[in-house]
Amino acid sequence: MERIVRGAQPDEMDKVLDFCGELFGASRTYFEARFRTCPPANPADSRVAMVGDRIASHIRIYRRELRLRGTSVPGGCLSEVMSHPDFRRQGHGGAVIRDCMHYIRSLGYPIALVSSGVNEFYCSADMVRFPQIATTLAIPQWRVALPPDVRVRRYERGGADDKAVAEIYEEYNRRRNLSVVRDAEYWRLHYSWIRHEAEDGFLIAERDGSPVGYCRATNAALSELGLRDGHHDAGLALVDAMVQRAAKLKESTLGILLPANETLITQFPRLRYKRELSEHIMLRVIDLKALLDAALETAAERLSAVGRTGTHTLALEVLGQKCAIHVEKGQASAESLPETAAATPLAQKEFLKLVFGATLEKDLAAFTPEEQRLLRDLFPPDGPVCWRADVL
8 A cells, every 4th residue: 555654633643642552562641641741742743654544654753952052953853763563674664754854854943863772774864873972880899988968869749849950950051062951841741751760760969958969860870960060079979879779779880871071070080980982862964054053153252262363264065965154253154055066075973073062083084174173163072962861
């Protein structure tokens, strides 16, 4: 039968919920709450391949605001990606993911994102792995002097803890690329749509009775951390509590998701973290011009910090899209170029590492030495982090 790929219709949501519940091994009510309490959303955010009156494949698009160089850009995050066993290996999943890229563009979103260990499927839609550094702590080697005035306790739903955690998250992540902008509703409703979060691993660190930090856990891993300015030592108490929790679960190691420039790593080397490359986050440039517009919005302060003056122009091409970056009088801007314009090709992965500030080295060999210096002045390393709870 013919395959039709499109957004789900309002009267098809019961069918979508049944499909997700059956294939993901969760209750229909869970997905109903997830789709309802993770706004903004509408039925068309479920992209489906229909074969007759059956759903052959499904991907849900979640709308997110991703921080980028002191501002933010809207992004489309992919989740609930599944094909029905009766329709696998027939190209339905590939057709839906290609449709998702067109749909995200129609929303005016310049970037797509997914968190998955099944990289090859997403690579077929021109998504690329974004490198992050995974941190692992050997529990038997954990020896650290804890701050004596920090108390760690369980997070309590609703009320004062929601407000405090929201404030800490905003303060900690305001300059962290790829972190998601969250509103008050996120914290009020997050347990209705976050999977695999262990409630006994959502902890608050207090100093003099006031919350100064928090952490969240998925199973035996610390999946998110937030600390107030000037209270980074409270992170030691939170990690210690997570270590004790993991030990009770008979775990020998504790996985920790941390920004590359987190103080726990940069100022406490005696903790003996093991750090290695992780590439579970995948991104795709949807609109190069819009992404550059956002990334260059705060470029003046970076150019001023390195004392760059004068007029400079360079043209680059990413995933078939061409743009020129102009720098003049300490300001930077982007301009779309026609397909016939000359531009230096830059691999999408290298561009994303550059614009989001990955701490790993970038391959800019195709550019002249002066152009390389300009790109590094515009986009210096900036410690991105994409918390797992945000990417579903």
